[in-house]
Amino acid sequence: MAILTIQSENGPLTQVETDASAITVLDVVQRAGLGDWLDADCGGVGHCGQCRVRVVEHAPDPTPAEVALLTFTELRDGFRLACQIVANHDLTIELASRTALRHAKAELAGEMKITARPVVRKQIVSLPPPSLEDQRSDWRRLGQAFGLETHGLPPTSPSLALLRNLPTAVRADHFTVTGVFHAADLIAVEPGDTTRTQMVAAVDIGTTTLATYLLDLNTGRTIGVAAAANPQRGFGADVISRISAIAENPASLSEMQRLVVAAINDLLAEAAAGAEVARDSIYELVVAGNPCMLHLFTGVNPHHLAGTPYIPAFSEMIVLDASALGLQLNPAARVCLLPGISGYVGADIVADILATGLHRQPGSRLLIDVGTNGEMVLARDGRLITCATAAGPAFEGAHITCGMHAAAGAIEHVSLDGRFDVSIIGSPARDGQKLEPVGLCGSGLLDAIAAMVSAGVVDSSGRMQAVGLPDTLGSRFFAHNGATAFHLAGSSERPVFVSQHDVRQVQMAKGAIRSGISILLSEFGLSHTDLDEVLLAGAFGSYLSPASALIIGLLPPVPLERVRAVGNTAGDGARLAALSAAARAEAVEIAQTAGYIELSARKDFQSIFLKAIAFPNAE
Amino acid sequence: MEQDELMRRLAAAVTEGDDSAAASLARDALAAGIPPMTLVKQAIQSAMDVVGERFECGDAFLPELILAGDAARAALDQILPSISGEDRAAVNSGTVVIATMYGDNHDIGKNIVSAILSTYGFKVVDLGINVSPPAVVEAAVREKAHIIALSTLITTSLPYQRQVIDLLNESGRRDQHFVIIGGGPVTPEWARSISADGYGRDANDAATLCQQLMAGLEPPLPEPLILGALKH
Numbered sequence: 001m002a003i004l005t006i007q008s009e010n011g012p013l014t015q016v017e018t019d020a021s022a023i024t025v026l027d028v029v030q031r032a033g034l035g036d037w038l039d040a041d042c043g044g045v046g047h048c049g050q051c052r053v054r055v056v057e058h059a060p061d062p063t064p065a066e067v068a069l070l071t072f073t074e075l076r077d078g079f080r081l082a083c084q085i086v087a088n089h090d091l092t093i094e095l096a097s098r099t100a101l102r103h104a105k106a107e108l109a110g111e112m113k114i115t116a117r118p119v120v121r122k123q124i125v126s127l128p129p130p131s132l133e134d135q136r137s138d139w140r141r142l143g144q145a146f147g148l149e150t151h152g153l154p155p156t157s158p159s160l161a162l163l164r165n166l167p168t169a170v171r172a173d174h175f176t177v178t179g180v181f182h183a184a185d186l187i188a189v190e191p192g193d194t195t196r197t198q199m200v201a202a203v204d205i206g207t208t209t210l211a212t213y214l215l216d217l218n219t220g221r222t223i224g225v226a227a228a229a230n231p232q233r234g235f236g237a238d239v240i241s242r243i244s245a246i247a248e249n250p251a252s253l254s255e256m257q258r259l260v261v262a263a264i265n266d267l268l269a270e271a272a273a274g275a276e277v278a279r280d281s282i283y284e285l286v287v288a289g290n291p292c293m294l295h296l297f298t299g300v301n302p303h304h305l306a307g308t309p310y311i312p313a314f315s316e317m318i319v320l321d322a323s324a325l326g327l328q329l330n331p332a333a334r335v336c337l338l339p340g341i342s343g344y345v346g347a348d349i350v351a352d353i354l355a356t357g358l359h360r361q362p363g364s365r366l367l368i369d370v371g372t373n374g375e376m377v378l379a380r381d382g383r384l385i386t387c388a389t390a391a392g393p394a395f396e397g398a399h400i401t402c403g404m405h406a407a408a409g410a411i412e413h414v415s416l417d418g419r420f421d422v423s424i425i426g427s428p429a430r431d432g433q434k435l436e437p438v439g440l441c442g443s444g445l446l447d448a449i450a451a452m453v454s455a456g457v458v459d460s461s462g463r464m465q466a467v468g469l470p471d472t473l474g475s476r477f478f479a480h481n482g483a484t485a486f487h488l489a490g491s492s493e494r495p496v497f498v499s500q501h502d503v504r505q506v507q508m509a510k511g512a513i514r515s516g517i518s519i520l521l522s523e524f525g526l527s528h529t530d531l532d533e534v535l536l537a538g539a540f541g542s543y544l545s546p547a548s549a550l551i552i553g554l555l556p557p558v559p560l561e562r563v564r565a566v567g568n569t570a571g572d573g574a575r576l577a578a579l580s581a582a583a584r585a586e587a588v589e590i591a592q593t594a595g596y597i598e599l600s601a602r603k604d605f606q607s608i609f610l611k612a613i614a615f616p617n618a619e
Numbered sequence: 620m621e622q623d624e625l626m627r628r629l630a631a632a633v634t635e636g637d638d639s640a641a642a643s644l645a646r647d648a649l650a651a652g653i654p655p656m657t658l659v660k661q662a663i664q665s666a667m668d669v670v671g672e673r674f675e676c677g678d679a680f681l682p683e684l685i686l687a688g689d690a691a692r693a694a695l696d697q698i699l700p701s702i703s704g705e706d707r708a709a710v711n712s713g714t715v716v717i718a719t720m721y722g723d724n725h726d727i728g729k730n731i732v733s734a735i736l737s738t739y740g741f742k743v744v745d746l747g748i749n750v751s752p753p754a755v756v757e758a759a760v761r762e763k764a765h766i767i768a769l770s771t772l773i774t775t776s777l778p779y780q781r782q783v784i785d786l787l788n789e790s791g792r793r794d795q796h797f798v799i800i801g802g803g804p805v806t807p808e809w810a811r812s813i814s815a816d817g818y819g820r821d822a823n824d825a826a827t828l829c830q831q832l833m834a835g836l837e838p839p840l841p842e843p844l845i846l847g848a849l850k851h
Binding site (some may be wrong): 241243308390501600609 | 677
């Protein structure tokens with residue numbers, strides 16, 4: 001049991017009790033709802049040096065990462081990296097204050113208790129050697145030593161692999177063995193003391209991206225991170241097209257299952273190699289992802305998710321044998337699929353909630369994961385309600401005339417500073433040559449539309465019109481395939497532009513998301529003015545400009561400083577569940593208690609949607 | 620007010636989506652002695668054509684289209700009761716049975732198509748959402764529908780569009796009804812592959828499509844009419 005006191009230079013913020021070793025100060029700070037006090041771009045692996053805190057007394061010896069990233073003076077003054085300090089003893093940590101707002105939020109965070117006892121744990125035992133006087137079987141001897149026999153009943157049956165390994169394992173090191181437990185189940189027996197190596201892994205299976213994490217249970221640290229594109233993309237960019245691919249060819253299901261497992265194997269091999277640990281020492285993989293991704297990962301046909309009434313085969317927490325899925329971890333490793341809420345609000349959103357602490361904070365907060373399906377959660381004093389909207393792929397550049405993925409040459413931001421200034425993804429200008437824009441990615445599109453609304457190029461109905469505009473803007477109008485278009489950047493031979501139809505696509509996408517927000521707010525009897533924060537989760541949420549999202553009305557008109565990108569909280573939540581049995585139990589509770597609104601069953605959706613299509617009037 | 624001025628203002632009320640002005644101008648126009656058929660064809664439907672063209676090039680969008688449809692409907696409600704005899708038949712463009720396919724409960728697109736078709740004088744029988752192919756065919760037979768219009772927004776419900784055509788073929792009724800299809804994942808290629816009679820990308824296309832089909836064509840067409848396939 002350790003007590004972590006967290007303070008700012010202006011006084012105490014909160015006190016957190018942790019009752020096991022496997023958690024870092026960074027995790028504690030994030031779990032206490034103070035995550036925005038600390039940046040950790042590297043995901044807490046000691047690479048970026050951003051999560052700097054001051055240990056008020058008895059700073060631990062610096063780790064190699066800290067020596068590399070902090071100055072001598074900083075180290076002497078007690079500065080350390082929060083991701084490197086294990087919260088296994090009483091500590092007082094001072095966070096550098098950043099803005100008044102963050103103080104206000106800290107007060108909301110309150111006190112909490114973290115129980116970081118992991119689900120996977122190792123226990124070492126020395127068995128009394130057998131003799132002619134003690135002829136108990138190896139299994140009985142082991143079971144009694146571990147206290148597996150309850151009320152005189154024999155323990156539950158071991159796996160065949162464990163049995164086959166048992167006689168060798170117990171004798172290899174003079175009857176000293178280490179048992180590997182998954183919750184109450186003894187899943188493996190290893191000769192001697194192997195408690196020094198106990199790893200688990202977490203993965204967020206996104207429709208477009210896979211993010212894997214390797215965690216050391218002895219320290220609670222993330223020791224490796226690896227990410228890659230989801231190799232199922234060849235079967236379709238979105239969930240529905242992958243389901244359709246299976247409808248057309250049933251063999252696609254096992255192929256997609258094989259592909260995602262192979263990619264996760266590769267990523268974990270990469271992470272393990274980087275951390276210099278064997279994949280064999282990974283005993284569990286905790287999985288977050290949307291319902292369709294979890295179906296495809298397990299090879300369960302997601303067909304019935306596609307059509308009304310949208311029924312998943314499972315949305316509960318499921319524990320499986322990793323080897324049965326083809327995962328190359330420890331042969332006895334388990335896989336834990338985190339629970340979801342509905343057919344379209346899945347384990348990824350539950351993990352978002354878990355990581356951001358939405359379910360335990362007072363006040364009202366909205367979390368949005370913008371993607372092809374925009375999922376969202378509204379929390380009010382611990383109550384949760386969710387919905388999913390079919391926003392479509394406009395924000396991923398699909399169905400947009402000059403749309404493209406966020407690759408080299410894509411305009412990623414547009415600012416309206418007298419004229420339309422664009423920033424382009426790619427290498428900086430060389431030899432005085434300007435990088436020519438190729439197209440617009442989602443964040444650039446959002447900015448472009450916002451700038452056009454602000455400049456009066458687009459009216460509140462969404463119509464592009466040149467009347468009354470200065471020549472500098474009026475001269476940018478041209479006709480493209482019979483529709484009005486607005487020249488944004490690039491030469492007149494290869495222009496990057498926004499057409500009237502593109503504006504309409506964005507209106508539909510943002511209208512869908514905004515309608516979902518309106519319906520959630522009304523369900524809790526709230527107005528947008530009641531929102532303490534709006535959190536943007538996921539990759540697009542990190543890149544989009546909150547100001548632009550407010551201008552086009554994707555978000556309700558809250559003050560800009562209440563909008564915050566929270567990053568890949570689905571991965572963070574999966575990591576927490578991998579480290580802590582209590583966090584995992586919380587995930588189950590979140591999934592069971594969160595409400596869900598099926599928007600397509602709402603009679604008022606059409607009228608709300610049609611209103612949400614308009615742009616707010618620019619002031 | 621001059622008859623021309625009344626016609627002009629009624630058309631403007633429809634394009635601007637002002638339903639109460641459209642209704643009262645329709646009453647005034649009837650009282651001023653303008654023939655009901657003239658009002659329907661030359662004021663209301665031509666105003667809808669204008670809105671349709673604006674929608675086509677993106678200058679108008681769904682809310683404007685719907686408001687215009689509502690205004691046209693409000694005017695028609697004033698005018699239609701006063702049309703009788705032969706004119707009554709002339710104003711009836713045909714009967715359309717419309718449905719969102721089985722497995723799909725998205726109905727905004729289908730609702731808009733229904734509203735626009737009705738302003739062009741079609742009798743629209745809306746079967747709602749999540750409708751099975753046999754229920755579509757049964758309703759088409761019952762209503763003696765000229766056109767069956769099938770919408771779906773999700774790919775996995777596409778095969779049910781084909782099933783409707785299969786059922787019509789099996790029961791020997793394929794020559795009784797045109798079958799037109801639309802919705803997000805529906806493509807002209809899909810329309811050809813299932814031997815539908817028409818494809819439209821949006822509500823405006825659907826109105827044009829239905830008018831073209833009813834202009835002397837007979838089902839089934841050897842090749843579907845394709846409208847609005849390319850927008851960019």
